[in-house]
Amino acid sequence: MHRISFIIIILGMSLLTACTTMVPRERLPYPLTDESFGDPVKVVTIPLPVIATSPNEGAILGGLTAFLLHNDRDEVNTLIAPQVNFNENFGTTFSLYGAFFPLPSRNWEFNLSKSTNVNEDYEVKFRDKTLLDGKLETTAFLYKFSDGSARFYGFQSDSRQENETNYADKEYGITAGVGYDIARNFQILFGERFRRVSIKEGAVEKVPSIHDLFTEGQVPGITGFTTHAQKLSLIFNTLDSRDMPTRGLFAKATFETSSELLGSDVDYNHYEVELKGYLPLNEARYISVARFAYNQTLGNKVPFLERSILGGETTLRGYGRNRFIDSSYLLCNLEERIRLFRWSVFDVTTDWEVAPFIDLGAVMESLDQARKSSFEFNPGIGFRAVVRPNIVGRVDIGVGSEGPAVFVGLGYPF
Template sequence: MGLRTVLLFAAFLVLTGCTTMVPRERLPYPLTDDSFGDPVKVVTIPLPVIATSPNEGAILGGLTAFLLHNARDEVNTLIAPQVNYNQNFGTTFSLYGAFFPLPERNWEFNLSKSTNVNEDYEVRLRDKTFLSLNGKPLETNAFLYYFTDGSSRFYGFESGSLQQDETNYANREYGITMGVGYDLTDHLQLVLGERFRKVDIRPGAVSKVPYIRDRFTTAEVPGINGFTAHAQKIALIYNTLDDRTMPTGGLYARASIEGSAELLGSDAGYRHYEVELKGYFPLDTARYITVVRVAYNQTLGSEVPFLERSILGGETTLRGYGRNRFVDSSYLLCNLEERIRLFRWSVFDVNTDWEVAPFIDLGAVMESLDRAEAKSFEFNPGIGFRAVVRPNIVGRVDIGFGNEGPAVFVGLGYPF
């Protein structure tokens, strides 16, 4: 299918969208709540799904986005069924939902099942109304999941891992991550977290790539036969962002320590240290937003499972590579992108900001920061395209270029 045909097909699907008014009684909770009027404005937009990445390969399909508007004409609910095809996973059926009933509460789910290997069932929740301490609300975050990813890759440890050592596997995982945040001041928050993760390593879905256990041994790669991790975290967060979901200005800084102990059920004892700094600098009434992120991560311990180490690669770190491309005991990462609003367009009474975002990703894995070498750093330039429906929804396509070829990532939300 040529580029012209793809563009014409995409334009046709968008133009076949529509806006309807639906009686609220036909849209029960949690699709609607007391913030919705009656009838409810529902915007329906069919879209093509065209993506490719080093791990998954080409994905073709389509989705239909149902955007439900509250009485303030804001998108409070998004439901998106999707069907796509990939030569490794076969046909995949998915249902995604995101709900924003209050500024202090949002939750989302994803249900996905492929005809070959892949599956994904997850729920995320953020709530700042449920718990309180000393009269102050506590921010509760929870993530519950069960998935199998048959596209996973491992190349070996260190920044010099070679493409010819590429292996494939399926990591079947289930677990839960929870955190409770207490506001020390208006901009400073203390967070206590708990994480449980159970991983089983199985043959993957990419038959043309060797299986991980056929090339690496347990002695070389701890966790290659699966593992259990149970860790506790403490973090301090400084936040002056003007919006949680779609910030246009401000600073965000986070420092955290996480410990995993065999006494509490982990297969190995180790510690994670992480520091992250993000800055958003707007110009021309936020038509241009320069976004900078710097992050350092270090993992200390013996026999640390390979998926619990410091990892780079994928749609939120080095966008020129597939997920988990580089693995070692530490990483240093810098992301720089310029988010430029090209125009604001109303499609079916939905005001949408259309953005282009040239970016540079720079990062490397290493044994420790004092072992960092300039030649180890990966330089990934690229460009992103975003459709922004304020105050909650971001659809994006990011195209990154690494030394092993281009990568295209399609998803929801900003990468950072």
Template sequence: MIHISLMSKLCHIPGRSLIPFTFFLFLAMLLGGCTSYIPREKVPGIFASYTSNTPVKVVAIPLPVIASSPNEGITAGALTAFLFHNKNDEINALLAPQVNHNTNFGVTTSLYGAFYPTPDRNAEIDLSQSTIINNDYEIKLHDKTFFDKQLELNLATYLFNDGSARFFGFEAKSRKQRETNYTDAEIGFNLSVGYDIGRHFQVVLGERYRDVSIEPGAVKGIPYIKDQFSNRHVPGINGFATHSQRISLVYSTLDSATTPTFGGFAKVTFEPTFKALGGAADFRHYEAEAKGFFPLDDARYVSVFRLMYNQTLGKDVPFLEQSILGGETTLRGYGRNRFIDNSFLLCNLEERIRLFRWEIFNVTADWEVAPFVDLGAVMEAFDKARASNFEFNPGIGFRAIVRPNIIGRVDMGIGRDGPAIFVGLGYPF
């Protein structure tokens, strides 16, 4: 998945001079976008999941990539998004090759693909390789066509190296001055099988494996985590493995899995990890989540909330397996993994407002603005939560939605460390 993060250091670096150039480059590339109709027999089946002789509509949109963050520095490059349509003029597949340059990671080439052959079956691929440290290879599969659509299968496999990873210490008041850098090198998989019980309930059984190595990072000028901390103070700093099983109970009345505008969602999860089965330690995750969607004026306004509690119990739990807040899906005023402890409590409030519906390159998109507030804190245990430890992150988001599958978003939140901007695909929750 294509994720670009911009944060507060943008206003302290020469990258600001790129903005006027980027604006005109963006306009020029938009004008270069085009729509083509390709004979069906010349298009691989994965991009056209129908058998008629109707030509396949393909919309190509070239875009610049300009980003900067305190984690990664300046990134500049370009991508082209190819949107393949089915015979009902719905997007059937997305393919986005990309090339960019970053001082810390060199030249990165990547390819993102999303395929939607049917409403109940889809797949994603993300292939990325940098000349310095970073890479990312992911495959995700979703299939709910088994047993008369009562059985749902999800599988994600991955291998990546992230040389921009950060650790600030534990507890809610971990200081920015303790910032350290490292490479998070991982390989693993996540498998789940869900079975519908009645109309709104589902029982989910899951299996997760994760092998983590902690290596020197790619960002110069920030201390290496192992030079500042030891395994005694930070369990898992020398690497670890996790092999866990989980069970979840899910309740959902959502009108859509990817672009909901109405309904409720609740999930409770228990996930134990055992050394006897290959884990680094014996520990347990408990998690409860609730979401609600309340539309007005034919879903032009959708009020959304999420409440979430996570607790990790055990001894010598690896730091990346503890309860973590920060990033584009939790506290959007901070970078990923900013706060770590045994538990967290999180509340997200968002008002999604459809501004207009616009057709560009024969693709119809809903354009939304979404003011939001994120409120959350990590803590040793729920009974030790303190009001002074909660982070209050107000912000605003901008989204473009091509229903029923594609969501592009820009979210900007403000935290104690300054503003943070995240660009990506899919709703944050």
């Protein structure tokens, strides 16, 4: 949910200044450092402009300073990034992002963000896979946010641009999971999810409010809803890295159920299948990446934000988040990650990548109603700076039928 719009990597590098300092470890207490750090600690300080835009939010301008703390193996184990930016809809936003990688199998991150108008975001994520000789994996995500840029156009793939509406998506909740490796490359995962959503007036005054065009009868959940769901997944994974894979396969089949008996407003089920593949060439200078996904939601009066959704920085990158909503979707992402060069900038070794991509997807009531005319074709190109083993900054530019979209953020899209 956070968009710590923390890198415009390709643009304006000549304008950036940075420095490397050696700081006594006693001045950087836990969790900034731990026993994996030497003394003194190498800290690379990088000021960066924030120049971002998206179909929902519009232009964002500002700046941040990234502090990269290196352990005794000269790997970035801690990232801290305070940021200030401005947007015409949200006013001035102050945020603080942190990511911590104490072990290859343990990491956590937080984001604290507050705008002068509507928007706020408070998140904590945690992952650990050190228990039971590395066979048990636990994850948790605790959040509270308000997004005043949210959009709704109606259901189905032919929802019209002239029906665009705005609202503030106010949520709090928690998602937790426990996975166990039942065999080589196989994991079974049990998950629990609680979500409380309120739909309020948005921050984009030039776009009509969702309550002006739609009613609860037309759009279930438009007055808010509660979800308490349980999930079961079976995962097959041969990837060589969780966060920065260069080779291997990943397949996941998921069933999730939401029940009124356990606190949800409505009974419904989710079914999802996802397949990802990574094929490296020329010592991983070229990595061909493909993802295929199918999602189905079954139930009556399912809240609109609990249905199958496409659009945004990880699905259809030619559109804003949640652009297409219905009871099911089909999605295909193809991407070629090309390492242009490896360069040490500010004492940080970075892989500079370009990634042409194609996103193809459609929403529909059910799979048998999929039509060729329903699919959206989004070509585009991405630019990435990769600091191994755990940090990716990216800019993705996608083109849809309603124009281009630019997304800036952290991590690979898939």
